[in-house]
Amino acid sequence: MHCDHVLLEVRSLVRLNVNVSFELHRGECITLQGASGSGKTLILRAIADLDPSDGTVTLDGAMRESMPAPVWRRQVTFVAAEPGWWADTVRQHFAAWDEALPLVKELGLPSSSAEWNIQRLSTGERQRLGLVRALVLGSRVLLLDEPTSGLDADATAAAEAMIAKRVKAGTGVIWVTHDADQARRVASRRFTIKNGRMTEERT
């Protein structure tokens, strides 16, 4: 599925007690699994440069520190398990709602959701809209922290299909999940984090 072009290279990335090194290729989806508190989210946040960390992270050979952090994050985008919201309605969280609408519909939400109040959204609705909000950026790498944990089976399948399309188009994805079946479905390589180290799962 993926080509050999190294998109994201992570070398000795250290955040608290976690130390990892790996490569992500263009058009590749890898999964991170591990017990709660093992450091999966820490790694995603450190790659997105949301927390201070040691080590090197490069995108297409360009060092993370060589570009302004907002530019980096528009290319290497972190999607939290519980996305945050800063305005009253859904529409206010999108620069161009028209661009987001097809994706919103694909994930089973109506076009009228634009005017929904954030306070009345369910966990699943928040998760789907949070995912769309990141997808419209067209990032090179997506760092997904349990993006379907609050979704039912149909919505999960729709989200997986949508992300698979992006992967096919060349986006690199690092996907944190607790669901081993999902990891097998979506990933070309699966990693587990234990005792601060990341190991590839061989099947």
Added chain:
Amino acid sequence: MTYIRLDYSDLLLPALLVVMIGICSIALQLRLERQLAIATVRMVAQLALVGYVLTFLFAAVSPLWTALAAILMVLFASQEIGVRQKRPLRGGWSYVLGAACTLMASATVTTFALLTQLRPDPWYNPRYALPLLGMILGNTMTGISLGLDVLTNGLVRDRAAVEARLALGDSRYHALLPVTRDALRSGLMPTVNAMAAMGLVSLPGMMTGQILAGVEPVDAVKYQLLVMFLIAGGTGLGTLVAVVGGTYRLTDRRHRLRLDRLGPET
């Protein structure tokens, strides 16, 4: 200009009002009587002391003594700012930021008034400089204290929202803007409210004091207006710099939210 002179013995009867509040506290089990007693004794001691200190300073008219008194006032104000924070910045930054901003704002505004409008001789005459500084400092301190408190609590409360914006590629300025606006609004609101209610709901203490001391009400009003303009300017300037300084301290060059720079909740 004549005024009715008060002796300390004249204050005994009004002081009974405070005693009355203390009795109410005991009767209603409010458990305020101890704090009330301490606050009353502190107020009497502090004001009596300040009366003597000001008498000395006014007689000395020394730039050194005036500057020393001003610095002490700023240090007390920064101490108050630090103490009033629910989540102070680590490493004494609340005190440093508080002191720097109160000093900058109140010194700028006081000096401006002394050099352009009041023009006493010499320009640092403590009879004008210190009371003016005191009034500006008190309000600036409240503005900075409120502004920083709302900023730090707002960032802790809205952390997910701020980080979502940062993760989507917003700069720290944009991501923190809603919380920064809230903080600035909170810092300035007491001054705005005081200005709006002045003359209708309340007669300000300084103006009342001048009228009681025999100054014509129209002249006292002019002084009060001058002081309120200075207070608005000082509070606005101090709060703005403190809140912007706080946002810088709670983020870094890589546009990360650094709540690890906040101390534990007090």
